Amino acid sequence: METDKSPWNWLLLVPxxxxxxxxxxxxxxxxxxxxxxxxxLQLSFVGLGALCAGVVYRRTRxxxxx
Amino acid sequence: xxxxxxxxxxxxxxxxxALGFVAARWRRPATMDHLDEWGLGGRNFGAWVTWFLxxxxxxxxxxxxxxxxxxxxxxxxxxxxxxxxxxxYPLVFLALVRLWSVSHKHGFVTxxxxxxxxxxxxxxxxxxxxxxxxxxxxxxxxxxxxxEAVLKQMGLGGDVPLIIAFAILxxxxxxxxxxxxxxIAVVKDALIYIVIIAAVLYIxxxxxxxxxxxxxxxxxxxxxxxxxxGQQLPFLTLALGSSFALFLYPHSATAVLASKxxxxxxxxxxxxxxxxxxxxxxxxxxxxxxxAKVAPIDHDPNTIVPGLFDKMFPSWFAGVAFAAxxxxxxxxxxxMSIAAANLFTRNIFVEYIAPDASHATQARVSKLASLxxxxxxxxxxxxxxxxxxxxxxxIGGVIILQTFPVVGxxxxxxxxxxxxxxxxxxxxxxxxxxxxYLTPNANTHREHFGGSAYHFGDVSMYSGLIAVIVNLAVAxxxxxxxxxxxxxxxxxxxxxxxxxxxxx
Numbered sequence: 001m002e003t004d005k006s007p008w009n010w011l012l013l014v015p016x017x018x019x020x021x022x023x024x025x026x027x028x029x030x031x032x033x034x035x036x037x038x039x040x041l042q043l044s045f046v047g048l049g050a051l052c053a054g055v056v057y058r059r060t061r062x063x064x065x066x
Numbered sequence: 067x068x069x070x071x072x073x074x075x076x077x078x079x080x081x082x083x084a085l086g087f088v089a090a091r092w093r094r095p096a097t098m099d100h101l102d103e104w105g106l107g108g109r110n111f112g113a114w115v116t117w118f119l120x121x122x123x124x125x126x127x128x129x130x131x132x133x134x135x136x137x138x139x140x141x142x143x144x145x146x147x148x149x150x151x152x153x154x155y156p157l158v159f160l161a162l163v164r165l166w167s168v169s170h171k172h173g174f175v176t177x178x179x180x181x182x183x184x185x186x187x188x189x190x191x192x193x194x195x196x197x198x199x200x201x202x203x204x205x206x207x208x209x210x211x212x213x214e215a216v217l218k219q220m221g222l223g224g225d226v227p228l229i230i231a232f233a234i235l236x237x238x239x240x241x242x243x244x245x246x247x248x249x250i251a252v253v254k255d256a257l258i259y260i261v262i263i264a265a266v267l268y269i270x271x272x273x274x275x276x277x278x279x280x281x282x283x284x285x286x287x288x289x290x291x292x293x294x295x296g297q298q299l300p301f302l303t304l305a306l307g308s309s310f311a312l313f314l315y316p317h318s319a320t321a322v323l324a325s326k327x328x329x330x331x332x333x334x335x336x337x338x339x340x341x342x343x344x345x346x347x348x349x350x351x352x353x354x355x356x357x358a359k360v361a362p363i364d365h366d367p368n369t370i371v372p373g374l375f376d377k378m379f380p381s382w383f384a385g386v387a388f389a390a391x392x393x394x395x396x397x398x399x400x401x402m403s404i405a406a407a408n409l410f411t412r413n414i415f416v417e418y419i420a421p422d423a424s425h426a427t428q429a430r431v432s433k434l435a436s437l438x439x440x441x442x443x444x445x446x447x448x449x450x451x452x453x454x455x456x457x458x459x460x461i462g463g464v465i466i467l468q469t470f471p472v473v474g475x476x477x478x479x480x481x482x483x484x485x486x487x488x489x490x491x492x493x494x495x496x497x498x499x500x501x502x503y504l505t506p507n508a509n510t511h512r513e514h515f516g517g518s519a520y521h522f523g524d525v526s527m528y529s530g531l532i533a534v535i536v537n538l539a540v541a542x543x544x545x546x547x548x549x550x551x552x553x554x555x556x557x558x559x560x561x562x563x564x565x566x567x568x569x570x
């Protein structure tokens with residue numbers, strides 16, 4: 001049976017768990033370009049999510065196999 | 067009157083309407099008389115079209131208006147949209163890839179089609195279809211609130227312009243099906259990106275920099291630009307519940323099932339966060355409005371984004387921005403009405419009224435149903451207070467979340483008994499509705515449907531998540547009882563390999 005099990009999928013846990021860790025970002029210091037940490041750090045999680053999903057895609061896509 | 071804005075708005079709107087009608091010939095199928103063509107655009111969209119379509123589908127006009135309004139009114143709490151949109155793609159895409167495969171293999175058009183085959187229960191499928199339709203209708207109505215907000219800002223009051231806009235939308239959706247929003251989404255998303263990038267560069271420059279904007283917001287919220295102690299749990303549970311609910315909405319499944327193969331969906335998991343970043347910036351428009359001292363019209367915070375554009379941008383660019391919001395309403399409204407129409411056709415009409423309807427009949431019924439759905443949404447806004455739609459959408463989000471054990475977990479496990487799932491679904495809906503009903507809002511002096519967070523003494527959390535926990539508990543207990551009592555379970559028409567099937 002064909003499956004899509006791959007250890008790379010575990011990488012997707014990173015952008016699922018990190019955004020829910022309020023202790024990481026629930027504060028103001030340090031500021032970045034005038035943004036309190038609460039705002040710039042959460043915006044940067046978007047990049048983290050895209051990166052993790054991108055790696056998983058490239059490692060598990062079908063056109064890679066064979 | 068804002069003549070320049072109106073001219074630009076009308077021109078862009080007309081171009082998009084023309085595109086909507088032309089779309090019927092785009093990737094022209096052999097026949098439009100099939101639900102796969104009208105309702106799913108031929109099931110053959112590649113990575114870029116899918117990116118525009120899903121992005122245009124999920125980030126609605128209401129989102130652009132309501133998320134900044136929440137930041138404007140409630141501060142840091144409104145930023146729940148960030149954890150929500152970051153987590154949603156990895157959290158649910160592995161499930162949606164499976165939904166795509168099993169639907170590809172069996173020709174499913176709606177999530178309820180899948181439920182029927184998986185659990186052998188037309189009743190369960192009917193409940194899922196009804197939940198989908200009930201949750202989608204007010205969502206369509208809220209797209210009208212988005213259009214109305216910009217029309218009002220341009221000085222166009224009354225219902226006539228709104229009715230005209232919606233009649234045009236209904237006509238091209240009827241003719242072109244899902245191809246229309248797919249083509250229009252390209253224009254919509256391009257406009258939105260241009261407007262927001264301009265906004266986050268130009269407006270802070272006018273206001274003296276981001277530091278000034280956050281200072282003004284800090285003054286308004288007495289120095290609290292982060293979450294207070296009691297806010298963390300509602301913030302997290304609302305984000306978590308919303309990220310599950312987003313992909314249980316039928317219009318998400320419609321956009322995902324229209325894609326060509328599994329790789330397209332996986333690739334989009336990496337490409338779609340671009341919209342999440344955009345949404346984060348859009349949210350911050352709420353703080354810009356505070357710094358720019360934009361006053362809400364009629365105490366309605368949903369008017370602050372159009373107000374901000376009107377105040378800060380030159381007139382012609384404000385016209386472009388209003389067009390972006392207005393067109394931004396058309397794409398999701400079209401996809402939502404198609405999704406609701408497909409649910410009606412497949413899981414009510416074919417299931418209970420005309421079991422041997424041909425593909426051509428199904429397509430015709432779906433086209434008519436899409437008109438009916440849009441007409442209903444229009445009546446909701448024109449005849450009843452828009453607040454009614456906002457309340458309904460709050461309820462709709464909680465209701466659609468209750469399909470999580472059936473549709474979400476159902477893609478991975480067949481452990482639950484169909485009787486258990488039906489009991490859980492009904493219990494979850496009842497609890498969710500009751501909690502929302504019992505939530506007052508001190509700010510607006512409303513006794514019911516005052517917000518999404520329910521308070522137990524000092525602790526509060528998202529009502530939808532509480533309801534889904536009850537739902538799961540009931541489903542599990544009834545499953546065990548049903549097994550012990552040897553109540554017959556439905557037959558699973560799917561095979562384990564179906565969940566990995568791909569277009570060769």
